[in-house]
Amino acid sequence: MMLVLVIIAAVIYGSAVYGEQNVLGWGADPNRYKAACPDYRHYSMAPHRPLSSGPLSLPYQRPSPHCRSFSSPAVEKVIEDLTSQMEDKDLARIFENAFPNTLDTTVRWHVDGKPMKSRKRKGGDDDDGHWDGPQSFIVTGDINAEWLRDSTNQLAQYQPLAKKDKDIERLILGAINTQAEFVIESPYCNAFQPPSPSEVAPSGNGQDDTVHPAYEPTKVFECKYEIDSLAAFLALGNQFYNSTGSKEFLHTRWYLAIETLLEVLEEQAKPTFNPRTGDFERNEYLFRRRTQAGTETLNLGGIGNPLNGGTGLIRSAFRPSDDATILGYFVPGNAMMAVELKRTAEILKAVGKSEVAKKLQARGESIEKGIWEHGVVKHKRYGEVFAFEVDGYGSSIIMDDANLPSLLALPLLGFVQRDERVYQNTRKMILERAGNPYYMEGRAFGGIGGPHVGLQHPWPMSRLVQAMTSDDDDEITASLHAVRNTSRLGLVHETIHVDRVTDYTIAPAGKNTNPQADQYTKGSLTRAQLAASPFTQFHTWFTQARSSSVHQPETVCLSTAHLPSGRVSSRYVYLKELDARGFVIYSNWLHSRKAEDVRSNPRASLAFWWQEVERQVRVEGRVERLTMEETKRYYDLRARGSRIGAWASEQSQVLLPAGGEVGDSEEDDGRAVLEKRVRDLEQRFDGKDDIPVPEFWGGLRVMPDMVEFWQGRESRLHDRFRYSRIGEGDIEGGWQGDGEWKIERLSP
Numbered sequence: 001m002m003l004v005l006v007i008i009a010a011v012i013y014g015s016a017v018y019g020e021q022n023v024l025g026w027g028a029d030p031n032r033y034k035a036a037c038p039d040y041r042h043y044s045m046a047p048h049r050p051l052s053s054g055p056l057s058l059p060y061q062r063p064s065p066h067c068r069s070f071s072s073p074a075v076e077k078v079i080e081d082l083t084s085q086m087e088d089k090d091l092a093r094i095f096e097n098a099f100p101n102t103l104d105t106t107v108r109w110h111v112d113g114k115p116m117k118s119r120k121r122k123g124g125d126d127d128d129g130h131w132d133g134p135q136s137f138i139v140t141g142d143i144n145a146e147w148l149r150d151s152t153n154q155l156a157q158y159q160p161l162a163k164k165d166k167d168i169e170r171l172i173l174g175a176i177n178t179q180a181e182f183v184i185e186s187p188y189c190n191a192f193q194p195p196s197p198s199e200v201a202p203s204g205n206g207q208d209d210t211v212h213p214a215y216e217p218t219k220v221f222e223c224k225y226e227i228d229s230l231a232a233f234l235a236l237g238n239q240f241y242n243s244t245g246s247k248e249f250l251h252t253r254w255y256l257a258i259e260t261l262l263e264v265l266e267e268q269a270k271p272t273f274n275p276r277t278g279d280f281e282r283n284e285y286l287f288r289r290r291t292q293a294g295t296e297t298l299n300l301g302g303i304g305n306p307l308n309g310g311t312g313l314i315r316s317a318f319r320p321s322d323d324a325t326i327l328g329y330f331v332p333g334n335a336m337m338a339v340e341l342k343r344t345a346e347i348l349k350a351v352g353k354s355e356v357a358k359k360l361q362a363r364g365e366s367i368e369k370g371i372w373e374h375g376v377v378k379h380k381r382y383g384e385v386f387a388f389e390v391d392g393y394g395s396s397i398i399m400d401d402a403n404l405p406s407l408l409a410l411p412l413l414g415f416v417q418r419d420e421r422v423y424q425n426t427r428k429m430i431l432e433r434a435g436n437p438y439y440m441e442g443r444a445f446g447g448i449g450g451p452h453v454g455l456q457h458p459w460p461m462s463r464l465v466q467a468m469t470s471d472d473d474d475e476i477t478a479s480l481h482a483v484r485n486t487s488r489l490g491l492v493h494e495t496i497h498v499d500r501v502t503d504y505t506i507a508p509a510g511k512n513t514n515p516q517a518d519q520y521t522k523g524s525l526t527r528a529q530l531a532a533s534p535f536t537q538f539h540t541w542f543t544q545a546r547s548s549s550v551h552q553p554e555t556v557c558l559s560t561a562h563l564p565s566g567r568v569s570s571r572y573v574y575l576k577e578l579d580a581r582g583f584v585i586y587s588n589w590l591h592s593r594k595a596e597d598v599r600s601n602p603r604a605s606l607a608f609w610w611q612e613v614e615r616q617v618r619v620e621g622r623v624e625r626l627t628m629e630e631t632k633r634y635y636d637l638r639a640r641g642s643r644i645g646a647w648a649s650e651q652s653q654v655l656l657p658a659g660g661e662v663g664d665s666e667e668d669d670g671r672a673v674l675e676k677r678v679r680d681l682e683q684r685f686d687g688k689d690d691i692p693v694p695e696f697w698g699g700l701r702v703m704p705d706m707v708e709f710w711q712g713r714e715s716r717l718h719d720r721f722r723y724s725r726i727g728e729g730d731i732e733g734g735w736q737g738d739g740e741w742k743i744e745r746l747s748p
Helices: 002-014 030-034 073-085 089-098 101-105 148-156 166-185 227-244 252-268 331-350 354-374 421-430 460-468 473-485 534-547 593-600 628-635 640-648 671-684
Strands: 107-111 135-138 209-212 220-222 286-289 376-379 383-386 439-441 446-448 555-561 568-574 583-588 603-610 615-625 697-711 719-725 741-746
Touching: 073 089, 089 473, 107 166, 135 148, 135 166, 148 166, 148 227, 166 227, 166 252, 227 252, 227 331, 252 354, 331 354, 354 376, 376 421, 383 421, 446 460, 460 473, 534 615, 534 697, 555 583, 555 593, 568 583, 568 593, 583 593, 583 628, 593 603, 603 697, 628 697, 640 671
Parallel strands: none
Antiparallel strands: 107 135, 209 286, 376 383, 439 446, 555 568, 555 603, 583 697, 603 615, 615 697, 697 719, 719 741
16 A cells, blocks of 8 residues: 555656756766757657556656756666566556656756855846755746745655655755745745746746735746645645754744745735724735636735635635635645644744744644634535635635645645544545536546636546545555556646546646647537528628637638749738628738739638637638729728828838848837838828828738638547639629539548
8 A cells, every 4th residue: 555655646746747858967968968858848748668568558758867857866766666566567657757757857956055156137136145055946847937836746755765865855955945035035926936046047927917915027937825835835844854854944044934924824814804893904915817717816806705804714815726716715725734834833842943833833723723613514415524615704615626735635634534524524525526516527537627627627636636545445446547547648647538538738727738639529510501602601600700709700811822933921911801702801012922922823812710619711712902992991990090000011021220221229120210101191191081092002802712611520520611613703704702602521
């Protein structure tokens, strides 16, 4: 059983994280190999030999020794010892790939403990010696950022080796020191940029967030306040102390991080309304993101739902999945914090820090009491169970999420024994569809999922936690086999589709990186559904695209080809009209590349892609210029600035600086000429509403002789129907597009 648990622990956080590789600890020049080492995220998506000798023939997915980011002889010995004892050679291969994966691919920066000189990052502040001593930056996924929770869990499997392996000890000690600096810098944040002494460039997360307290973007990658992130900081030190007995991490900076953490807990224990006056009191933490996903931001303008006071519980704005909480007292996170506070208190008592120890012990006991008083609810079917979230007013959320900490993992956190009655009731509830809305089952896989990825993608992690919290050999075996059988690339995925093992996601953020590509499942198309005319059919699909919230469905790729060279050029434009003759777009027809193309070759193609409904439409045909009268009807509807812009832009022509030569000047790269034209034209047409249409500007109509409608289908067996115009007709004589058409199904 112990062997099984070690394997499971390694697999949970050992193989779902990928990162750029460099060389540390192999005695080779890092610069010599850096350019040759593949990005592990891409490398891991293809199978590599040798294959396992089991029936699944799983690939060997470790990077070359020269491309590993950290090495440990102790880790290699564990792999050799355990895999040699395992009869299931496929499971042995997963362990072989997963157990060292954190060291192989995610140690982005590590220094061995020599004092670091104060450095200054461009645009940042002096470090003032804050980064002295061992430091380690452990990334999550393929992003140059460290999540406190994830890095603690990634290193947990190596903690028992730290006493025997000095390099592992220094790596974990460095991780504690680095996390302490992160907590001091921005205690409400969950993910951090590379430390300034690392000289690794920070990266943006592409989000539009409003957060209080404010943070420095060159130091913080994302600032979602999650109680378990702070608990993970405590856990990293507690595990290190228990494994090594070392007190080296108990220095001034670490104690400052502890005081900072306690201040956050004090602030987040406050209710929404003053218990004495009833007045609303704004929470110290606010998070508001511009997003279309409700789970990515807090409601009520970034504050979140109201919470009652006097519960002993601590608010958490987000869950470990990085999804927003609904009711802010997140029970699994509070349970983890209670346990880690009391464990840290024991360490501080042992080193004579009794006053700080008392604070941590009291806060831990208060949280624990609050969970039993407010976090346990009576379920009509399962009896007394732990709620997932509560608000102190009596409301509760009944569910569980796969991410740790979770209700399923409460014994692993140390909050309860696995045979505890309320936990057993809860466990039964969350492992059944009837009790947990995020328990999912299908033909290929089943387990607990969550809102982060969707309603058809349970997490293998949940099956592994299920095995670790069970005493039933059959349940443990079934869970391990379920994960093994869906890990066809020799690594454990973030999520698996319930019906298709080839449809999976990996961290971060549920990104689908399936090498077999996405499956299209949103519709089908038959001959009976098609209109006789492609114009009617296009209008139907376009209307459906708009009603399905397709972003700008009028966006279309226009392709033209120049003769006699045959050069093809493409660009995105807006479809502005669909009339009885064809598809109309507007542009500059004197200076542009497409104008040059159609003068030599009066044919073009259009391609629409509507991802939200998994449809595309292709159009091929001859082109004609609209009459000036037709063009003017549209031109007069344009905004004044767009009409001026049509005059000002000699589309696709080179813009030279005012001096007439291309130089290195940052002040004038040629745009000044364009802006001067606009100013001159504004003056020319000042006071005039009726701005004439430029002779070189107008509409182009693509008159189709072929239109194809494509509906994505599963297994790449798409539905394709082609409309072909019967007879060439007399285009110049006024061909009407809505004539006779032949409809044929095409092979996908």
